[in-house]
Amino acid sequence: MGEKFERHRQxxxxxxxxxxxxxxxxxxxxxxxxxxxxxxxxxxxxxxxxDGLKVSKLR
Numbered sequence: 390m391g392e393k394f395e396r397h398r399q400x401x402x403x404x405x406x407x408x409x410x411x412x413x414x415x416x417x418x419x420x421x422x423x424x425x426x427x428x429x430x431x432x433x434x435x436x437x438x439x440d441g442l443k444v445s446k447l448r
Contacts, residue, residue: 401436409433413442 401409405426412422422444423430437444 406436406440409436410440410442413437413444416445419444419446 405428408426409422412425417425419430419433423433426433434444
């Protein structure tokens with residue numbers, strides 16, 4: 390089955406938000422950011438949308 394993320398439903402910290410902005414700014418894919426931050430792709434996508442970030446969906 391899919392990967393299990395231990396951080397299910399955990400609130401975002403300011404450090405994580407900064408890291409997301411940095412990684413998205415580098416043009417990393419959704420999957421790569423998800424792995425780097427140990428959060429689900431859905432979580433990354435939702436937070437990016439909330440912050441108005443563009444995250445590439447490269448496979």
